[in-house]
Amino acid sequence: MAEQVLRTLMRTTDLIVAGFFSPAAVAAVGLADIYGRLPLWFGLGVGDGAIALSSQDTGSGRTANRDEAVSQALLLGVLAGLPFAIFGLVGSFWAIEVLGADAETVRLGGLYLAIILLTAPAFHVTMIAARSIQGTGDTKTPMYVNAAANALNIALTVTLAFGLGPFPELSVVGIAVATAVGDVLAALTFLIVIYSSWSELSFVRPTQLVIMKQLLVISAPRVAEGITELIAEFPFNAILLAFGTEVNAAYHIGRRVYQQISSPLSRGYGTAANIISGQALGRGDTDAAYFNGLAAAALAVLTVGSLGAVIFVAAEPVVRVFTSDPTTIGYATDFARAYAISTVLIACYVVLAGSLRGGSETRPPFVAKLTGAVVFLLGTTYLFGVHLEYGVVAAYVAVVADFAWRNVVVSAVYLRGNWLERGTEMMHERGSLSVETDSKE
Numbered sequence: 001m002a003e004q005v006l007r008t009l010m011r012t013t014d015l016i017v018a019g020f021f022s023p024a025a026v027a028a029v030g031l032a033d034i035y036g037r038l039p040l041w042f043g044l045g046v047g048d049g050a051i052a053l054s055s056q057d058t059g060s061g062r063t064a065n066r067d068e069a070v071s072q073a074l075l076l077g078v079l080a081g082l083p084f085a086i087f088g089l090v091g092s093f094w095a096i097e098v099l100g101a102d103a104e105t106v107r108l109g110g111l112y113l114a115i116i117l118l119t120a121p122a123f124h125v126t127m128i129a130a131r132s133i134q135g136t137g138d139t140k141t142p143m144y145v146n147a148a149a150n151a152l153n154i155a156l157t158v159t160l161a162f163g164l165g166p167f168p169e170l171s172v173v174g175i176a177v178a179t180a181v182g183d184v185l186a187a188l189t190f191l192i193v194i195y196s197s198w199s200e201l202s203f204v205r206p207t208q209l210v211i212m213k214q215l216l217v218i219s220a221p222r223v224a225e226g227i228t229e230l231i232a233e234f235p236f237n238a239i240l241l242a243f244g245t246e247v248n249a250a251y252h253i254g255r256r257v258y259q260q261i262s263s264p265l266s267r268g269y270g271t272a273a274n275i276i277s278g279q280a281l282g283r284g285d286t287d288a289a290y291f292n293g294l295a296a297a298a299l300a301v302l303t304v305g306s307l308g309a310v311i312f313v314a315a316e317p318v319v320r321v322f323t324s325d326p327t328t329i330g331y332a333t334d335f336a337r338a339y340a341i342s343t344v345l346i347a348c349y350v351v352l353a354g355s356l357r358g359g360s361e362t363r364p365p366f367v368a369k370l371t372g373a374v375v376f377l378l379g380t381t382y383l384f385g386v387h388l389e390y391g392v393v394a395a396y397v398a399v400v401a402d403f404a405w406r407n408v409v410v411s412a413v414y415l416r417g418n419w420l421e422r423g424t425e426m427m428h429e430r431g432s433l434s435v436e437t438d439s440k441e
Helices: 002-019 023-060 063-097 103-118 120-135 140-162 172-195 209-243 245-261 263-282 286-313 315-319 326-358 363-387 393-416 418-430
Strands: none
Touching (some): 002 140, 002 245, 023 063, 023 103, 023 120, 023 172, 023 263, 023 326, 103 120, 120 140, 120 263, 140 172, 209 363, 209 393, 209 418, 245 326, 263 286, 263 418, 286 326, 315 326, 326 363, 326 393, 326 418, 363 393, 393 418
């Protein structure tokens, strides 16, 4: 959770700093972040494959299989980051323009996007390595590394954006450069940690195709989640832009308020559920794996739900931290409250999905996100907001309805328990059910 707080604080700082310049700067960072979330989702997807195999093989004692899975996942992440870097060089301005943004937003957003996509391979390494280490039960090391990288990122964001000291004022470009530097340094540090004796993991030469196959099988639905979100965000942001630049900026601010205050807890619980369910499954204790997910979900609902109440009450003063524009403040307050109402739903969904992923089951969360995004987020916003002319109010309702539906889908799959059988079968396939003691050389 601490790691997630620091990560989201870095992104929150980006929006706060952008708010000092103009609503166009806020919209530029927010729109560019839509594309920036695609390498994020790929990193999370492969990272989920790595953490599932890492936690299961830690539980079963098959550390040789674990090290090979991590090595293959990191290699896959680096190779997959190269197309994103190329796209950043040749298509960043077009990517912002196609959303219907004004000229200034296109200029700022294109520059920001080009810079952050250039370091996509490093970002993938950071995401995959952190989750691989977490799978062993060590959640402190990723926190230390990311805390240092994010602290540097925040300091550089303020310094480069405003031109403090000997540095020139770079505005949105400075925000992007700070992000790129932080990602590269974090990736290098994680590689050193895995290579050294600090981590239980080791680099090995890949030899088992079955492990690569399982990584792809587990990762593909998670990556597809990101593609679904990206596709849904395009028309959703286009609709909000049609309502006005201030409305679009308000959406990104309201969403960021939730992400900073309550999202880190949800993600922390989700990661923990993934680890403890996966390790229990690796030990062959399916009852514990099933119970752990439900217990984590109950705890998440209680704690994150209380934070949601705080967000709802304090929405307006918190939103004012991001912008001083009166119109944007009004819309952003309502978006923040919509997410505040959704916090209980989001917490339950994230944790149950995390437990499913600990059992190598990543398909139900993808189905939940796909149907929720198309039917509720987009469908409700367009039908009621545009066609029936209820305006931005429909978007507030759509946010809540989207997460309500996701819970219906994921809960139904979780309670059936078939995900436990899937995880066990995949462990059999790669020979990870027999205990084997490997010492790290």
